[in-house]
Amino acid sequence: MTTAATVADTVPDFYHEKTRFKGIFGWIFSTDHKRIGLLYLFAVITFFLVGMILGVLMRLExxxxxxxxxxxxxxxxxxxxxxIIMIFLVVIPAFPAVFGNFLLPLMIGAKDVFFPRLNLLSWWLFIAGGTLALVSIFLPGGAADTGWTFYVPYSIRSNTNIIPALMAAFILGFSSILTGLNFITTIHRMRAPGMTWFKMPLFVWSLYSTAWVQILATPIIGITLLLVVIERLFGVGIFDPTLGGDPVLYQHLFWMYSHPAVYIIILPAMGVVSDIIPVFARRTIFGYKFIAYSSIAIAAVGSLVWAHHMFTVGMSNTGMFIFSLLTFIVAIPSAIKVFNWVATLYKGSIQLEVPLLFMLAFIMQFSIGGLTGLMLGALSVNIHVTDTYFVVGHFHYVMFGGTGFALFGALYYWFPKMFGRMYIKRPAFIGWLLMTVGFNILYFPMLILGYMGMPRRYYHYLPQFETLHRIATVGSWIMVIGIIILIVNLIVSLKKGKKAPANPWGAATLEWTVSSPPPTENFHEIPVVTTGPYDYSNITQSVEETR
Amino acid sequence: MTQHEEEHKQHRVPYGEYILIWLGLLALTCLTVALAGIDLGRWVIITALIIASVKSLLVMNVFMHLKYEDRMFRLFALVALVTFIIFISLTFFDYAFH
Structure with missing residues (x-):
């Protein structure tokens, strides 16, 4: 993709850079985007494991x-x-904070993000918010019991530790806003010469769209949660109907952020899919501009569909009609992406490496999640399945079957770049297989359960639902075994994996032009970009040499 | 002047202007409080929003220096403003049609 070799072999990689502080302090006070990306990675995986254990225990119950x-x-x-953990601490930061931080400057030919110190502050806020959320579990009063949505009036009346949990989400919001601000500025100001908007990798386009949503939507949840705190502390009637407040207004404000948050979660995952598929299909992406514009369209229209979470709360018919219509419209750019991914695979020279397998699972599972989302967006069906396991199944097909799978696929794809080692292939394949099979055994029965009338969040249930619940629980065990194999494999590969060359996959984006792991400031000389991110015409030869 | 220097030039606003705007903001706050005591019916929200918008514009333009920044920054602020207007308008598709 560049006209010149970009790094001298003598420059040390970022693990061996000279830092102001030693040991762990060299990491937690580092402003290097790669180190911050890895700090996020370890934090996110830790929180993911905690959330996963809670999920397994729920299924066991x-x-x-x-x-x-x-x-x-x-x-x-x-x-x-x-x-709370899976949404605010795992899937929201997963792509922007982990992969965005690590890859964005590398992908656009920059030495770092535009505001490195702000980036570090963002990580510290994330850790502060995450810690507060976890500490709230153990404080007197007990962990919050409102559901992650903190719906009023119960969140005003519950005696559990609601305020610490709300403040944790508030602080995490600031972390997200700062990351978004940093990325927008970086993309506008720091692209390498020749890196025009339409030469940017599609992951960068998706980060850009996501960053706008982070900046525009997150302040709304911040102020809303703060209003709940004020109402709890001072008894001001904002949302509580007994004090003259309006609980439906809370739901509007909550979903005004939390639905766009779904796009903060899924858009960068879609960007990853768009970047990984062409590499293993050995052909250029089909419909580059359509995919780029569809990211912007999803971010824009996806921010306007929030009230489809509220069709049964007594909204006006006009409101319901408008929000149902907008929900159907947002399916169009999403489908554009899916069709383009499939078209990219068509007649490609497909190499079934593990990252691609994750992307294929993503396409299937995201399609199920997306189409069940359309069912939920239809007013008549929505009334039947609101607050049932159908919603839980749909949601997990998008959040986990989509973003979760993209996360693992991305981790395997960029593992050589991040750690300088190749992963071990066989356990990676077995892990993927178990995870995919387990995932579908776990969540597909939930769609059926919901359609049959099983309500979500119920502790006891009617005997006719038992068989499907049992199947789902067994699925959770299979999936967790797969996840454990995947994570253990990555840890073992850190030590025992083969040393990774600069470009093991024969990819054409800029991050693969530097050594693995990259040097401290990425590029010895800022590269000059002359070809597109999916042009493999000059890459094939060097791949054969490295294999 | 090089482009770099041009990008970083500072526009100095006289203190008098800041104080004037501050007094203006106080006056508008007093107006909001005064109007809260009068029953304006369906105009309550509209007047409150108009006053709040004028205050926001003053803060953004003068205190946040948006008036002196280049077009890109004003465009970004406009995106935020338009988004806000759309969010409020869509919410009123619910409340106004009850």
């Missing part, structure tokens, strides 16, 4: 219709914490 392992109150805190 659902094994029988009556009490299985925990009390009803504990079950309430489990689903609340599982939601």
């Amino acid at each position: 659902m094994l029988t219709p009556e009490n299985t392992i925990v009390t009803p109150q504990t079950y309430n805190t489990f689903f609340t914490l599982h939601g």
